[in-house]
Amino acid sequence: MKLYGYFRSSAAYRVRIALNLKGLAYEQVAVNLVNGEQRGEDNLDRHPQGLVPTLETEDGTRLTQSLAICEYLDERYLETPLLPADAEGRARVRALAQMIACEIHPLNNLKVLKYLTGDLGLGEDAKLAWYRHWIRDGFEALEVMLASSPATGTFCHGDAPTLADACLIPQVFNARRFECDLSDYPTLRRIAEHCDTLEAFQQAAPSVQPDAR
Amino acid sequence: MKLYGYFRSSAAYRVRIALNLKGLAYEQVAVNLVNGEQRGEDNLDRHPQGLVPTLETEDGTRLTQSLAICEYLDERYLETPLLPADAEGRARVRALAQMIACEIHPLNNLKVLKYLTGDLGLGEDAKLAWYRHWIRDGFEALEVMLASSPATGTFCHGDAPTLADACLIPQVFNARRFECDLSDYPTLRRIAEHCDTLEAFQQAAPSVQPDAR
Structure with missing residues (x-):
């Protein structure tokens, strides 16, 4: 299999986690x-x-x-659901x-941030405030969902990693990159720390x- | 079953379509x-x-x-997949x-439009331009995906309605509500017209x- 991605893309990062959890081999194309x-022809074609x-x-x-x-990988490769x-x-x-994928990430991805600073002419501070606002909005609800449910375990759901963890970790990575304060989300941090121990x-x-710079 | 929703919410509209396609009875709570x-306690609780x-x-x-x-309804009620x-x-x-659900709708929902006009102090024109920009961005790609694939039929995928149509129709409804020009998306319009013929x-x-005003 071949994964066309980018080292810092949250969405590509999720897929890398899923492939790794399932132990599937893949070639990466940056x-x-x-x-x-x-936006180049090659990528638009695929x-x-x-x-x-x-x-x-x-x-x-x-x-x-x-x-x-x-979901496709999970249906085709049954091991490590x-x-x-x-x-x-x-x-x-x-x-x-x-x-995460429908509420937080879509508001904070590259094309949206570009619209804010380009078309809307926002400065760096307003852009950062936007970014942190949607992280807070989403992480507050996630923390409640996770902290209040007996279904939460060492991972988001029970004691094995799932699709939820594959989404959480890239979002936490990006939140840290934009220096969001995560002190109000102890459950998210605990789960993220646990995931960080896994290969x-x-x-x-x-x-x-390979394309990290 | 009980569906807590709002007549104009795209996300509730999707679920209503799914329930109806499967012929499942449900009570609606607005x-x-x-x-x-x-944001009231009752709703935050659920x-x-x-x-x-x-x-x-x-x-x-x-x-x-x-x-x-x-997806839950599809797994639990196998009829009309x-x-x-x-x-x-x-x-x-x-x-x-x-x-639609991770690229278009999240940028155009009520809380985002409120942030634009409230926190960012944008006027009505800039808000509308934002709305239409993300509709165009998403619908252009959807049109290519649908028009170029032999898998597209009378519906988004083949000749039976799927989850894709349950997402498309509410998004087209909302695009029309915000007076977006849909003339460049003949395949989307054809599919939407076909869906409109179904009960x-x-x-x-x-x-x-019941809560429409």
């Missing part, structure tokens, strides 16, 4: 988001949105959207993943990717 | 987003993010996040759904909900 390679990641499967099928890719076995548990893990997460980290 | 009822929808199942389990709810049978088809439908979609429309 699409440099800062140089605008995502990803009409001009984004990353794209996963090319062994038969050449190209898959987009990180959560859809993770990324979702629990029960329907309620699966709904909870998907909801936690979507709280699957360590080897998915932006700093150790 | 949470008035304009009056701020979503949905820590202070959002809608929440689906309360027959055993009292409360589920949040519209796509997670739809919302996802295709093959893994590649499922990945495609989920990707189309997520292009499951008609009965999920905002205008016919």
